[in-house]
Amino acid sequence: MTKRSAAQLKNYRWKGLHRSGKRVSGQLLAINEAEVRDKLKQQQIRIRKLKVKRVSAFTRLAQRVKTKDITLLTRQLATMLATGVPIIHALKLVADNQRKAEMTSILAQISKGIESGTPISKVMHATSSHFDRLYIDLVATGEQTGNLADAFERIASYREKSERLRAKVIKALIYPCMVVTTALVVSYLMLTMVIPQFESMFKGFGADLPWFTEKVLQLSNSTQAHSSTIFLGVGGFTLIMNQIGKRSFRLRLTASRALLRVPIIGVVIGKASIAKFSRTLATSLSAGIPILSCLTSSAKTADNIYYQQAIERVYDDTAAGVPIYIAMRNAHCFPEMILQMVMIGEESGRLDDMLNKVASIYEFEVEDTVDNLGKVLEPLIIVLLGIVVGGLVVAMYLPVFNLMSVLG
Numbered sequence: 001m002t003k004r005s006a007a008q009l010k011n012y013r014w015k016g017l018h019r020s021g022k023r024v025s026g027q028l029l030a031i032n033e034a035e036v037r038d039k040l041k042q043q044q045i046r047i048r049k050l051k052v053k054r055v056s057a058f059t060r061l062a063q064r065v066k067t068k069d070i071t072l073l074t075r076q077l078a079t080m081l082a083t084g085v086p087i088i089h090a091l092k093l094v095a096d097n098q099r100k101a102e103m104t105s106i107l108a109q110i111s112k113g114i115e116s117g118t119p120i121s122k123v124m125h126a127t128s129s130h131f132d133r134l135y136i137d138l139v140a141t142g143e144q145t146g147n148l149a150d151a152f153e154r155i156a157s158y159r160e161k162s163e164r165l166r167a168k169v170i171k172a173l174i175y176p177c178m179v180v181t182t183a184l185v186v187s188y189l190m191l192t193m194v195i196p197q198f199e200s201m202f203k204g205f206g207a208d209l210p211w212f213t214e215k216v217l218q219l220s221n222s223t224q225a226h227s228s229t230i231f232l233g234v235g236g237f238t239l240i241m242n243q244i245g246k247r248s249f250r251l252r253l254t255a256s257r258a259l260l261r262v263p264i265i266g267v268v269i270g271k272a273s274i275a276k277f278s279r280t281l282a283t284s285l286s287a288g289i290p291i292l293s294c295l296t297s298s299a300k301t302a303d304n305i306y307y308q309q310a311i312e313r314v315y316d317d318t319a320a321g322v323p324i325y326i327a328m329r330n331a332h333c334f335p336e337m338i339l340q341m342v343m344i345g346e347e348s349g350r351l352d353d354m355l356n357k358v359a360s361i362y363e364f365e366v367e368d369t370v371d372n373l374g375k376v377l378e379p380l381i382i383v384l385l386g387i388v389v390g391g392l393v394v395a396m397y398l399p400v401f402n403l404m405s406v407l408g
Helices: 033-042 057-063 067-082 087-096 101-115 120-127 133-145 148-202 211-247 249-260 265-286 291-301 305-319 324-330 336-348 351-371 373-407
Strands: 010-018 023-030 045-053
Touching: 010 033, 023 033, 023 101, 033 045, 033 101, 067 087, 067 101, 067 148, 087 101, 101 120, 120 133, 133 148, 133 265, 133 291, 148 211, 148 265, 148 351, 148 373, 211 249, 211 373, 249 265, 249 305, 265 291, 265 305, 265 351, 291 305, 305 324, 324 336, 336 351, 351 373
Parallel strands: none
Antiparallel strands: 010 023, 010 045
């Protein structure tokens, strides 16, 4: 297949002459110059001057195509193709109602490629990386069977379920992160703004302070003196680890394993990864794609490196002729219930149905866990905030209590 385009959105400023003789000018956001020339030609404008300007970060962010945009496009195409609308007409209808310039450019390139006689799967693969391996394989299968509407329907349903699952996982991660962040911010503000006020008051007592209070005052002084160093150190460490992580597969694998061991959150991520694998494999198999290609797609769509590596081991064993349920057992990361269901599905010739059931079970469990996450974490959060904030407050009032007892 043709290599994917890495082009980014650009701002084309143009001056030209309209067919009526009127001089006109303007600007267009597009991925390439050919698209701009085609649009102006349709408007009967002859270009006299064309300059390329860089697009601002804000504009690029606002016009960027997201995963949800591709899912919506897929759903729209599936609906229109099912009613008998030709693919070219469907693409143009969607493009006419688009507000994002990047999506408009992608649709224009796809339409142009199809009109030139290139299969839609190859055009999509060459046009944008937003169309992943699974997407392209399913579209290609739809072309071969002559049922593109069914292919887009299958893709749309798969992506919608995947996005709902991803939203649940993100929700599970956001809640504890916000709590920990709040605790750290409150502690920092108390150490740098509130406790120094108490320290000046304690100096007037002329008495020894409790051990706990002295330690908190020392922590407050260190925090005030080294705040910038701490922030720079944490930021620098995060940046360095991020850069190392991009180059080191072993580090990413270690981080993935560590994340799976985190209480509650690790369980949610693990179940979500299994559900995503099962749903991807089931969707591919039901479309008639060969099992090895299905496993390749499943590995690439895995959101966790640990499970991605496990699926790659399943691929190697399956390619060597091992039944898939045994290959999954050899990977040592799939629960026995899944292995039993896969074995039954494989022996009965209904593996895709069984995998869909597995995905549905785990998606429900993830949803149930996330919905009850607040109830589970609420006591832990109260204890955490009580220890952190309450401990600082108690440390500041211990000298006051001691002074009152002496005066009493």
